[in-house]
Amino acid sequence: MISIAISSQKGGVGKTTLAINLAHAFARAGHNTLLVDTDPQGSVGLSLTRQSRLLPGFYDFLADPGIPMERLIVPTRLETFSLVAAGQASDYEASDGSSGSHLARIRTFLRNASSRNYDICLMDTAAGLFGVTNDIIAASDALVIPQQAEPLGIRSVPKLLIGLNRLRIINPRLNVLGVCLTLLQRDLAESTEAASALRELLPEEMLFKTFVPRDDIFVRASAKGLPVGVLEGSEGAQIVFDSIRSEIESKLARARRQQSFQAQ
């Protein structure tokens, strides 16, 4: 199983939208996919299931790792797509900000998921690199960084990169898959300029070629509690997330080739 954290320095960058639709894209491609809501706000659960406020979830497992995974995993109509809500203990989650507090339990959670034959575990995290989010990245195989195409977001990039370099000391195997531009507004000069600036700043392989545009369809999907891929007239949006999925698969395959080359 490959565990992928979806994390950003800033909030409101479309992290949950990316997580939900990317998970859906993996599941539609036949990968057995688990989407885990690790944001105490519980946005994934609120987006996809009406019972989310009653479901036990990720933070309940952190509080009590004796809870069986079967109680946490919520199946969906798509056989290959399951999710774990943030849970009820998230209401009381008050991390002291120290790294490592939850690392062992998050690793146990991922081992449990892996033993249930999931191919991909996507973890939607809270914004910022601290507390539980730090530990999730420290326990994950890979990381995708959604970045809103607007000036303030781009200015936060150095802080994010410094934080990630620090985390790679704890987790040297972390594969930083790259930055994915989100909420791009082609009709807004500041947005397209921010996207161009990021392309100039980062090495080519650090930036996903595919970007997520700002589109009303995401609001409509959220209103219905569905991934955009299941809405009528969503073919364009579906192509976007299939393309990001394809880029991730290529990056993971390249990393595997490098690892096997280094091992020889």
Add this chain to the structure above:
Amino acid sequence: MDAINPWLDPSEVRHLAEQLLRPVAPARISSVDPGFDSSFVGFTETGNLHSTAAAPAPTSEKIPANRETESPTPKSQIQPVAAESMVPAKVVPAESPPKESPEPTPASPSQTRFKERIHIFRDWLAKNFNARDIFILDREGKVIFDESGHGRFHFMARNFALASRGSSNIHVKIGPSSVLEVIPCETPYGRIVLGTLVPESLPPGHVQTIIEVLIQTASPG
């Protein structure tokens, strides 16, 4: 790009991003270390880690491995090592011969004063913050004071301090009631790094107090 470029350093951003893309040799997780319980998840082996912080740091092997046989003092007592490395090379008198001989030499009055100040600092830290296993690294990452006996703590502290790129402290939980607190500190002799185990991570106000006292301790008497 006036909305973005003046706000950041493009070369720094690129350098940081390239560091993230560089493959790192897979870390080997050690078995449970003596002194830690089963919730301890292990250290990264120094030999395998190609640190993103690119530390030219000496490894823990440079610390005398068998200090019990070298010192008649009980293990529980404080055992400052190589206090002279606190003094930067440029303030060593020109006529002083290079210390290549492994034989012990009598401590100079200034070294003695430094040791005394460190002892006082150590006692203050232990009493006020429940600190234990205290160690201090100099600006080159060498151990100048150690009561932890864990070379891997030094390695971790060295790397965290390098990666922090600032003066903020870093803490890592290593057991149910053990947090490794790493506090980099700018002193007249350059940046030194204090490491210690505390029951809980220290709040910013306490860290600031410790930094101030450590600066006083490390300043010439």
